[in-house]
Amino acid sequence: MAMEGDAQAYQHFLVAVTPHLRVLARRRCAEFGASASEAEDVVQEVLLAVHLKRGTWDTARPIGPWLAAIVRNRLIDSLRRRGRRTNVPIEDVAATLAADEQTDEGDERLSAETLLARLKEPQRDIVRSISLEGAGVRETAQRLKMSEGAVRVTLHRALKTLAAFYRSDNHENR
Amino acid sequence: MKTDELIxxxxxDAPVRVRFGRQAFMALVAGTLAALALLLLSVGIRPNLGQALETARVLFKVAETLLFAILAARLVFLVGRPGASLKAAATMLLLPLVLLGAAIAAELFALPPDAWRRYLMGSHPVFCVVFVPLLALLPLAAFLIALKQAAPDDPGMAGAVAGLAASGIASAVYAWHCQDDSPLFLATWYGVATVVVTATGYMAGRRLLRW
Incomplete structure (x- = not known):
């Protein structure tokens, strides 16, 4: 399915899992006095970790414990970087992932906007084209006069760069 | 960027580029070949290996180090995966430990007490303690590179596991050269080398394997 590179199946998976991550992130952020907008940053950071590390999921095993461990790891790290010592019990993460609470969509991400601005060309163009304008890889390649392969590689690098931005300094200027 | 735009x-970018299982396997193969090549190109295999293998001590040394290497390398495949439990695989490491204990007991029983020290020191303890970590360097580097792509829950632990597996491989390779065959020597000097490499792996992991 999604692990074979089926973009649609993969998108379904990400869309399905995001509300759970959001509930979890908001609850944790509220507990540690962080704002709801920070919670959405945490959600995006966790999603990026899931994306970049999905090669470590052993497809012969259930995905639940893997996902719970990734979320727990990122959540702790992310909240700690925001200056709050914490510790998230894994049962808690697993329970919330299992429950199917729903909340409304997140709002515009200001800090993520500045992140985007910090990407170098052609990463920024490609990210804009696909995320904001909703173009596919092929369309983007035609528009930027690049090969599809180059667009794919650059997109992957851009996602890595975004994850690195989250891990480094983007929260000091709040 | 909104979250659904990120999605x-x-x-x-759906196609998975690096699968950790494959990466760890390639690190295992490359690291083992590198250690083997280093041994063959430097000190080589002991000349009388064929005969030596017929003695119980040599047979035990070769089998014991190989068993340890295999069981320790298995851990690497688990430690890079979030949420995977190491407990069962780590417990298996008790097997070579118990075997070693039994061999030491047998050796102490077979030897007169005034010979213990001579067998423990062997002929080249210093070379063993230096050369085994040297042989472990390349496998350790290979495992760390593979784990860098992975997502270990505990970076220090992951580095230590990489060090343990690398010293297992190095020991199994060095055993084909080493002419000190007593379990007393094995436990002491290979043991020191294993601790050194594992500690090195732990420190390297803490620095390098955060994600």
Missing amino acids: RLMAE
């Missing part, structure tokens, strides 16, 4: 980006 769209990630969906367009």
